[in-house]
Amino acid sequence: MSKPIHNQSTSPRQEQTPQSGENTAQQIGESVDLHSSEAFVAMLDTLELLPYRNVNASVSAVQPALAIAEELGDEALMIRTKLIQADIMARQGKVAEAGRIIRQSNEWAERNGHKHILARSHRLLAGFFRRLGDNESALQHAIISMQQLPDHALLSLRADHLMMIGLTLDEVGAYEDSIKHFNEVLEIATITDDVQLALFALNNMAYSRCEEGKGEEAYRLACELRDIAKRNHVELNASHLDTIAVIELLLGHPEKAEATLAPLVNDPLSRRLGDLSVLPECLLTTAEAQRLQGNLKQAQKTLNEARHMCREQGLSGLMVRVRLQQSEMYAATGDYRRAYEEHKLYHQENEAKRSAEREARARILQITFDAEEARRDSEYFKEMAQRDPLTGLHNRRFMDPYLDELLSQSLISGQPVTAVLIDLDHFKEINDTFSHQVGDTVLVHLAKIMSLTAPSSSALARIGGEEFLAVFKDTDAEQGMLYANRLCQAIRSADWSSITGKMSVTASLGVSTTDGTRITRTELLSIADHNLYEAKRGGRNRVVGCKSVS
Template structure:
């Protein structure tokens, strides 16, 4: 950090140190976050609101770069709530941090919204380097979301703005090259590779570790594993010299090296490299790369001839992949909750609240939806004298579907079943279907007809049993068990669901594929 200049007053000195914080956040995010908090404390003591806002935005970026996207989003939300008069540069930076944070936690549509917000806030006070990074982020996200032509257009805009700036120009081309690589377009990836080498010569600037990793992956795509291994080793060697770092950089470079080693037939070396990659995954922010390491480790075990270890690791990979998805959803929920108090979040609060109460796989209501909606129905229908019933449903032996076919096939089964439940209540506005978790679902039914719930449950059971599952689970049918309960006059949500659960248990004990109503 800057040496104290006695000729400057405390606020001027603080601003000088904030100007230098940009580089520190990129080079050492953890230290950058610590220094940003220290500068924020000094700004608070001095009553320098502008400097305080700046320090807190830098802290948010440091948190994101260090792997904690949810904490970064929460930090930005707090800044926006407490500093509604941010400068245009800080508004752009805050939206850019949000775009990166939501990317980290797997919510790319929301990330794109924030990246476009950042681009819309450009004015002459926003530095060229900041604008270029925002344009790159928009292009990256458009490509990941499948808008490839729009992505190329934004990359062109970014490249025009980056001309003359070696670091940013190489970054634009690197990211564009990676997109072509991910699409498997060998010819386009080779063109970008040639441009990277030409720009390196033109600017007299060696390729950094991040770009070397991209180059190595392009060589793998082109079938040149020998060159890929050499370049990947160079990426690992030079990773500590990166001007701008993210928490998972080194394990990603090691993973690329391991893939090259395996392809070249040196599975033992690949296994050792993967061990180094796992050791480099410390703290938060590594769930994604850990999952990728497990996937590659299964391939390495297979190459070593240890098929049992390969199988067990492959199962661990699928479990980790499922856990990663769950963690991302939880992080998304935390980040979105943090954003509710900001101006942007208030405009989208209705959509966020709706999403928070929906199961992301099936689109049905989730447990939170049931916890909120069912008591409302009970109160309303107790007053009106109508009946409220609950049907708890559980797909029979569902674990064997996942084990026999895959979790992806299991998800397809759940979605088909959810559609059947939605059809059961579509004509009844005060009734709904929800997923409570796993393979357990509920129908909540409101009617004047005492037999309605039992008939609805039996219709669902017959529909599931008679459905043509051959395209989803060949040679295996799907059945469902159900327990039906109707609310007692003095009952509540807990008693209703408890009664339905007891009858569901009885249906399972009776051999499954049946409905128990008493």
């Protein structure tokens, strides 16, 4: 299903009707009556909300607006305009650059007590953190943005802030509170006769109810969505239609879901520019509907088109869902071997996707905050970029240069270094039996065990899905094996019952030690990896090492 749309996509997934943005762009382009502060402020009130409704129109509008703001020489107006530019940049995927502008604007507003800019910067910071998947920070900024919004703010602006609170509440699982805020947006849409805003609110409400599994309530909202569009002669866009189709699937009506998306999927001429980024999701929904009806040949054809579009548009996240659909398709045809192989690829790619997303978030945070004058924030986010977001341990970005430096020092001092690779046994079985969320909990718990068991002088890192690395400086082979066996025993004897029930959790460990002679990081880890393989082959839940590496 298409995620609730509001400051989420990097492309305009819900476009307004043409007149909703192009008039504003044209007015600014012609600079009609805008060279006075009063007229310019009135124009900014409209332009601030334009990126959400029509990002393409806002692109052509913001450049002349920046020139006019500079000509007027009003710092507050310039910053308001730059915030609009940052909003556009974020929607185009330039998240780090946008975050930098938003942070700077927020600090200016704090120093100068400018409530409107303070409210808007917090609102855009909520969007920034939501894009990074940090929903708690997003919710915090969304609430602050509402608190700072001046009482005389336009109703349309109030709706924008309420919508963001609703979306962030939805994503932390506070569905009832989320619905309350969407309802407030819907009330404002009714008062202001804003059909597009009403459609956005209803779509998000239907999505929330669908997430809860409340199919009947979701369907009622979907029908209301359709009725409003029909009464006002407005075409529902791809996101709306996909939401409705997924609700119909939830209720066990795959034939209705296919019919809902048929015009968009079957008629290329009906596809609007703003629909193209959502079309692969619509194709996936359609393929599922066709498969559930037993129309496997057509379902495979639709799935192939979805795969092609995902590759063309670089949608790696959706490609993971294509894998899952393909696995289910093979199972439906009775080809269980290929279904199993495809399902394995799905899990591998899903883990790689999540890892890449965490890496991307760390990079964006580092880029955003490294440019700030506040040294404390900068140093904090540099540290975050070198840590695994799930477990809090260091990551490979930290460990590679650390180990290189440690081996260089070891060559000079003659002191040994021991590396231990730790890999959880049967981790895929944990994910498949329970869920990836339970798997993540196991990884977090393992990181805690390592931190409590390993010496305080050791360096610990998560370097892969279920693979960890412990590095012990000034530690010979005998002491290194002792540390490794303690880790193995601590993992084996921990109480995992509250997480995995009766399923035990163990790990295999491979140890490698250098006695101070020249060796590279790659060579040291390669030996540890070989020993890890031997531990796995020897029955798992054990430690394999060697005396030393010279």
